[in-house]
Amino acid sequence: MKHRHFKLFKPYGYLSQFQTNAKHEINKKFLGALYDFPKGTMAIGRLDKDSEGLLLLTTDGKVSYDITSTKTDKEYYVQVDGEITEEAILQLKNGVRVSHKSDMYLTKPCKVFQLDKTPDLPERAKKIRDERHGKTSWISITINEGKFRQVRKMTAQVGFPTLRLVRVRVGTITLEGLKMGSVLELDVIQ
Structure with missing residues (x-):
């Protein structure tokens, strides 16, 4: 299976997740409302609801682990x-x-x-x-x-x-090329 990677300009007010079972979050905004991500996509790290900006997403758990480690600025x-x-x-x-x-x-x-x-x-x-x-x-x-x-x-x-x-x-990936709420598919995440 070929993994897929994305960069997203997360808007203010969205949670860095795709869905919830929590009753207090039922009316919140989730990432899935911004783009039709493939099954198995996960956010690499999180930005809280009140934060904005670059959010990387992937279907590859190893990439996610590497980026959330202390190696990546x-x-x-x-x-x-x-x-x-x-x-x-x-x-x-x-x-x-x-x-x-x-x-x-x-x-x-x-x-x-x-x-x-x-x-x-x-x-x-x-x-x-x-x-x-x-x-x-x-x-x-x-x-x-x-x-x-x-x-x-x-x-x-x-x-x-x-x-x-x-x-x-x-890391080396920036917000460049993204408008608020937009998603760009990447070939690789480094």
């Missing part, structure tokens, strides 16, 4: 509340303590920098807020781990809560 553009400081960026780079399950976890050192300008991203379905409610900053965070809501917890821990989170890259 994942880059996020993050809009945070307030004008981020150099001190906060340094803390993020060096690792911060965040809650994970019932313990505290020290995140691994990662790449973080402030973006010079607002990234060219599609308008989000749910408006965030405007400048009248205070300034915001955009940063890039590249991690090679992925604990539950890790990036959101990291920015909150240094005093700059996440307002918008968009994954823009996984």
Whole structure:
């Protein structure tokens, strides 16, 4: 059987799964509403309902395992509340303590920098807020781990809560060529 691979620009409000048996999720939006994926397709990692951006999908469990391991970088553009400081960026780079399950976890050192300008991203379905409610900053965070809501917890821990989170890259694969909600089939995923 030849495996199939896809990249998707996951919109805000969608769950990174195809269906659910949970009663509280019955009216949620799922990936299957965006494209007719083949049977056996799985999301490689997840983006929570409030996050957007690049989501890779495959029918090959080995590829999924390799990418979710700590070998592969994942880059996020993050809009945070307030004008981020150099001190906060340094803390993020060096690792911060965040809650994970019932313990505290020290995140691994990662790449973080402030973006010079607002990234060219599609308008989000749910408006965030405007400048009248205070300034915001955009940063890039590249991690090679992925604990539950890790990036959101990291920015909150240094005093700059996440307002918008968009994954823009996984390994060498980027959002390039995708519009919000669109899917592109790939020959391979590296």
